[in-house]
Amino acid sequence: xxxxxxxxxxxxxxxxxxAASLGASYIGVIFAGGPRTLNIPRAMEVLGAAPxxxxxxxxxxxxxxxxxxxxxxxxxLDALQMxxxxxPARVEALRKMFDGEIWTVCRxxxxxxxxxxxxxxxxxDGLLLDAAVPGKLGGTGVTLPWAELSDPLRELRRFKRIILxxxxxxxxxxxxxxxxxxxxxxVSSGVxxxxxxxxxxxxxxxxxxxxxxxxxT
Numbered sequence: 020x021x022x023x024x025x026x027x028x029x030x031x032x033x034x035x036x037x038a039a040s041l042g043a044s045y046i047g048v049i050f051a052g053g054p055r056t057l058n059i060p061r062a063m064e065v066l067g068a069a070p071x072x073x074x075x076x077x078x079x080x081x082x083x084x085x086x087x088x089x090x091x092x093x094x095x096l097d098a099l100q101m102x103x104x105x106x107p108a109r110v111e112a113l114r115k116m117f118d119g120e121i122w123t124v125c126r127x128x129x130x131x132x133x134x135x136x137x138x139x140x141x142x143x144d145g146l147l148l149d150a151a152v153p154g155k156l157g158g159t160g161v162t163l164p165w166a167e168l169s170d171p172l173r174e175l176r177r178f179k180r181i182i183l184x185x186x187x188x189x190x191x192x193x194x195x196x197x198x199x200x201x202x203x204x205x206v207s208s209g210v211x212x213x214x215x216x217x218x219x220x221x222x223x224x225x226x227x228x229x230x231x232x233x234x235x236t
Contacts, residue, residue: 021233022196024226025076025182028055028207030215032068037219039069041226045203046073050090051080051102054214055207062094076100076122084109088116098122100147105135110142120144122182126151130167132175140179147205148172150185160208162186165198172199189224196232204229 026038027047038046046069048062049055057065066075077096079087080103091099098120099113110121123143125136128151139146148168150161163185172181183201188209196204208214210221 022201022229023203024229025203025205026210026217026222027076027078027205028215029065029217030055030057032065034217035065036068037222039073041222043073045076045098047076047078047100049078050082051078059090059093066094074098078102084112084116087113091117100124105139107138107142122147124149127163130164130171132171140175143179145180145182146175147182147184160186162191165195169198176200189221189228192225192228193232196229
């Protein structure tokens with residue numbers, strides 16, 4: 020049982036470089052607001068510190084389709100992570116302007132998957148699950164009820180990739196993987212010393228915890 024790693028909310032080139040050295044599959048930069056939000060020049064510096072073998076993810080909220088496509092083109096993004104209001108037509112419009120993956124985001128306040136998940140799966144390349152916290156779009160450190168989500172997600176994993184976020188850290192990522200078998204584990208605040216500042220020891224511990232699950236199952 021293995022999962023790919025995405026280090027998100029990167030704000031410093033040295034953190035992107037270290038993420039790549041750890042074997043991360045994805046690195047993420049945020050345009051959706053909050054303390055980790057970057058402008059395009061800074062995002063270019065951060066992403067440019069990692070080799071192109073590491074996929075680049077941009078995190079967006081309710082941006083216009085043209086703006087998202089422009090940023091994706093400038094930064095040569097490989098995936099778009101779509102927070103904010105879910106709109107299937109918006110995703111389809113992006114398809115005509117962006118060739119990479121589009122991940123729809125479902126924010127949960129419990130173990131019940133909302134009916135809109137069906138539409139998210141239909142139009143997205145991956146479904147990202149995160150904890151719903153009022154006024155926040157992510158990076159909150161709040162976990163999901165993994166054990167209770169195990170059965171509902173088992174069927175969904177047959178159709179699309181599952182990206183698991185929400186309060187993951189070195190101490191609990193093994194438990195989350197064991198419960199849900201996600202394709203990707205997405206960490207931000209769980210490996211930080213302060214918002215946007217990654218702790219390299221914590222990043223390494225997270226990678227080691229994920230690897231440990233893969234070698235013992």
